[in-house]
Amino acid sequence: MVGSRVLSGKVSNKLTLSWRDALMGYAFVAPQILGFLLLVLGPLVAVIIFSTQDRNLLSGAVTNVGLENYRFMLNDDPFFTKVLGNTVAFSAGLVPFNLALALVLALLLTQPVPGIVIFRTLFFAPVITSTVAWAVVWRFLFQGEAGINSFLALIGIDGPNWLREPHWAMVAVIFAQVIKNVGLNTLIFMAALQNIPKDYSDAASVDGANLLQRVRHITIPLLSPTIMLVLMLTLIGSLKVFDLIMLMTNGGPANATNVLVYYIYFRAFQVFQTGYASALALILFGAALVITIAQWVVRRRLVYNER
Amino acid sequence: MSVNVQRLHLSQPKTRTLAIYAALILLSVPFVFPFWWMVTSSFKSYSEIFAYPPTLLPHTWHFENYQHVFDLQPFVRQYWNSFYIATMVTLGTLCFSSLAGYAFARINFPGSSLLFLMLLSAIMMPSEVTIIPLFHYIQELGLTNSHIPLIILPMFAGPGITAVFMTRQYFLGLPTELEDAAFLDGLTRWGIYWRIALPLARPILVAVGILTFLASWNLFLEPLVLLSDQAKFTLPLALRGYTDPYGQPLWGEQLAATTLSVIPILAIYVFAQRQVVESFAFSGTKG
Numbered sequence: 001m002v003g004s005r006v007l008s009g010k011v012s013n014k015l016t017l018s019w020r021d022a023l024m025g026y027a028f029v030a031p032q033i034l035g036f037l038l039l040v041l042g043p044l045v046a047v048i049i050f051s052t053q054d055r056n057l058l059s060g061a062v063t064n065v066g067l068e069n070y071r072f073m074l075n076d077d078p079f080f081t082k083v084l085g086n087t088v089a090f091s092a093g094l095v096p097f098n099l100a101l102a103l104v105l106a107l108l109l110t111q112p113v114p115g116i117v118i119f120r121t122l123f124f125a126p127v128i129t130s131t132v133a134w135a136v137v138w139r140f141l142f143q144g145e146a147g148i149n150s151f152l153a154l155i156g157i158d159g160p161n162w163l164r165e166p167h168w169a170m171v172a173v174i175f176a177q178v179i180k181n182v183g184l185n186t187l188i189f190m191a192a193l194q195n196i197p198k199d200y201s202d203a204a205s206v207d208g209a210n211l212l213q214r215v216r217h218i219t220i221p222l223l224s225p226t227i228m229l230v231l232m233l234t235l236i237g238s239l240k241v242f243d244l245i246m247l248m249t250n251g252g253p254a255n256a257t258n259v260l261v262y263y264i265y266f267r268a269f270q271v272f273q274t275g276y277a278s279a280l281a282l283i284l285f286g287a288a289l290v291i292t293i294a295q296w297v298v299r300r301r302l303v304y305n306e307r
Numbered sequence: 308m309s310v311n312v313q314r315l316h317l318s319q320p321k322t323r324t325l326a327i328y329a330a331l332i333l334l335s336v337p338f339v340f341p342f343w344w345m346v347t348s349s350f351k352s353y354s355e356i357f358a359y360p361p362t363l364l365p366h367t368w369h370f371e372n373y374q375h376v377f378d379l380q381p382f383v384r385q386y387w388n389s390f391y392i393a394t395m396v397t398l399g400t401l402c403f404s405s406l407a408g409y410a411f412a413r414i415n416f417p418g419s420s421l422l423f424l425m426l427l428s429a430i431m432m433p434s435e436v437t438i439i440p441l442f443h444y445i446q447e448l449g450l451t452n453s454h455i456p457l458i459i460l461p462m463f464a465g466p467g468i469t470a471v472f473m474t475r476q477y478f479l480g481l482p483t484e485l486e487d488a489a490f491l492d493g494l495t496r497w498g499i500y501w502r503i504a505l506p507l508a509r510p511i512l513v514a515v516g517i518l519t520f521l522a523s524w525n526l527f528l529e530p531l532v533l534l535s536d537q538a539k540f541t542l543p544l545a546l547r548g549y550t551d552p553y554g555q556p557l558w559g560e561q562l563a564a565t566t567l568s569v570i571p572i573l574a575i576y577v578f579a580q581r582q583v584v585e586s587f588a589f590s591g592t593k594g
Contacts, residue, residue: 018415024496025416032407032471033422035463039441040429046440057442101334108331113324119331121580123338128576128583130525132543133565137341140348140558147344150361179337187588240433243527247547261435269532274439285436292431 044285050278057272069279080280082255083263086170090259091238093174098234099227101182106189107215124183131180135247138176139163142248166256169249173257177244181237185230192226193219225299232295236288260284342573349373349563356558372559376549376567379560381538385545386568392457392541393523399462400470400519401512408474409500413486423475426468434465435528442532452536457529466522470515473589477511478504514586517579524572542568 051070054063073080109120126134141147142162149159162172200218209217220227242261245251251258251266258266261284268277343363348356349372351365376382410416411423445456461467481504489503505512527543534540537548546568549561576583 021414021496022416025410025414025419028406028410028414028500029419029422031403032426032463032467035403035459035467036426036429039460039463040432040437040468043437043440043444044432046443047437050440050443105334108327108334111327113327119335120584121577122335124584124587125342125573125576126338127587128521128572129569130527130543130572132525132527132546133345133569134341136546136556136561136565137345139556140562141341141344145359146357146361150359154360175337179341183338184587187584191588236431236433240435242435243543246527246531261433264435264439265528265532268439268442274443278439281436281439284433288431288433288436 047278047281047285050275051282053275053278055273055275055278057268057274062275065275069276072276073279073283079255079258079263083258083260086256086258087239087260089170090174090241090257091235093170094178094238095231095234097174098178098182098185099231101178102185102189102230103220103223103227105182105186106193107219109186110190110193123186126180127183129180131243132247134176134180135244138172138244139248142172142176163249164253166253169253169257173241173244173248176248177238177241180244181234185234188226188230189223192223196222228295228298232291236291239284239287239291260287342569345562345569346566349559349566351559353559369559372563373567375557375560376564379557380540380545380548380564382545382564382567384538385540385542388454388539389524389542389568392454393520395458396461396466396523397516397519399458400467401516403462404467404470404515405474405505405508405512406500407471408476409478409504411471411475412478413483413504414496426471430465430468430472432465437464438528438532445533451533452539453533454539456533457523457526457541460529461519461523461526466519469590470519473515474508474511477508481507510585511589513582514589517583517586518590521572 052064052066054065054068055061105123109116109123143149144161144164148162152159160168162168196219200222201214204214204218240261241259242265245257245259245262246265249257251262260280264277264280264284267273267280347362347364350368350370351362352367352369355362355366407426411419441456441460442451445451450456485507486499486503489499494502525543526541530541530544534544537545540548546561546565549557549564551557
């Protein structure tokens with residue numbers, strides 16, 4: 001840009017100089033592009049090849065088996081359907097809970113009351129905390145005879161042994177994950193809320209709309225492009241849950257919280273079937289790809305709502 | 308993101324303000340209580356940790372848990388590992404992403420938009436997808452149990468690519484006049500980048516730095532599969548290590564170690580709150 005505009009007077013110099021500039025461009029992006037080819041694209045191609053092989057991480061044995069891993073996955077793997085179901089259940093529980101809570105928090109945290117900044121600090125604190133630390137504390141809180149249950153007992157409620165009962169374990173990990181990350185979505189919603197002109201809401205208020213009606217008919221429709229974006233980000237994020245599961249339940253009890261990434265880890269690094277685990281990893285890749293494409297399609301349809 | 312509390316003069320009705328506070332306080336319990344419980348329990352004796360009724364503060368403050376943290380594992384070493392790895396990742400990411408981000412925003416070279424699109428398409432890919440071949444190659448190179456992969460990987464995979472995107476966006480938003488003038492004054496491309504563009508990009512570099520440091524500090528899966536030597540562990544791995552011979556957690560020690568790993572980050576967050584929150588806003592809303 002700079003080069004062509006400034007140099008247009010001197011044709012003879014222009015060519016050599018803009019060539020030099022272009023070379024500088026390649027030099028500037030070279031490390032990042034090389035890194036990408038070696039550490040992202042290369043491994044992506046490799047994982048596709050691995051997925052057609054029977055590989056053992058310990059012995060190093062490799063045999064080509066074509067699509068056998070996928071056949072095994074769909075027909076014979078006793079865990080795959082369960083894992084897929086768990087992953088869907090986790091996302092289906094997490095995404096609506098996360099978005100609803102984020103929206104409520106964003107509406108509350110943009111209220112002009114004194115000291116609101118303190119609350120903003122509090123609700124965002126789990127986002128910067130490491131998931132491992134967060135999971136350690138929540139596993140501690142979700143024990144049978146301590147933590148949350150000892151407080152529930154004070155008011156006469158006999159709490160379940162959260163992480164040892166299949167359904168409660170799923171509820172517990174979803175809850176811990178939502179509280180951990182909801183601050184991020186809250187932040188995005190807060191930024192979007194502040195871009196909505198106050199006039200709409202004020203006008204509706206004058207016309208007698210109550211708070212709920214204003215949120216339902218003004219705020220949410222105006223936020224819809226943001227909600228869409230947050231929905232997709234949260235959905236992809238929920239597919240990747242691992243740290244929390246590993247630390248809180250180890251996929252248990254009885255595989256009740258065994259989700260896709262945990263299962264990939266288990267197959268690859270605990271029973272060393274890296275070929276089969278690669279096929280599973282490609283399922284994860286496919287899911288993320290489908291969600292991303294869906295987001296593009298939906299956003300293109302929403303485009304003139306955005307501008 | 309600057310959140311301005313204007314319209315205070317509208318002065319909400321008292322009941323409404325009270326209702327807002329009540330809702331906020333109620334909702335903040337699951338956000339705040341874990342931190343409280345983590346810190347206070349780390350100072351309790353084993354029996355008090357499981358005492359009924361639960362105690363909000365330790366009856367007597369016990370410091371043994373903290374002593375044990377350092378006896379049971381090379382915790383100082385592990386702390387240092389996390390710190391220096393995150394620092395190296397941050398420095399590398401700042402360097403490479405600002406170079407690439409600047410070039411994509413300012414320099415005309417054939418194929419630049421294609422290369423950028425190629426990088427961008429990788430943002431959606433979960434890093435877990437490629438962990439198996441990466442592990443394989445790292446093992447072939449004899450680099451398991453080394454920190455080198457943990458430093459190099461984030462620079463060029465997901466977090467690094469996000470950083471390129473953020474810096475590019477920021478450079479695109481800067482006016483070009485200053486750079487044009489510098490060019491006329493005979494500054495080379497490198498000079499323009501280094502002496503004009505980079506200083507102007509300070510806010511985004513701070514944001515990228517904060518996000519990158521935190522991402523590395525909290526990284527779990529990669530160190531989990533790559534490191535097996537306790538002295539090489541990073542903090543998230545170390546926290547898992549406080550167990551008895553049967554694999555059951557030593558709660559007091561584990562919570563003390565967790566407290567030690569969380570508190571410095573929280574302290575920095577409280578002091579640099581605006582910057583930290585802005586960094587996330589940069590990546591979230593402008594991404």
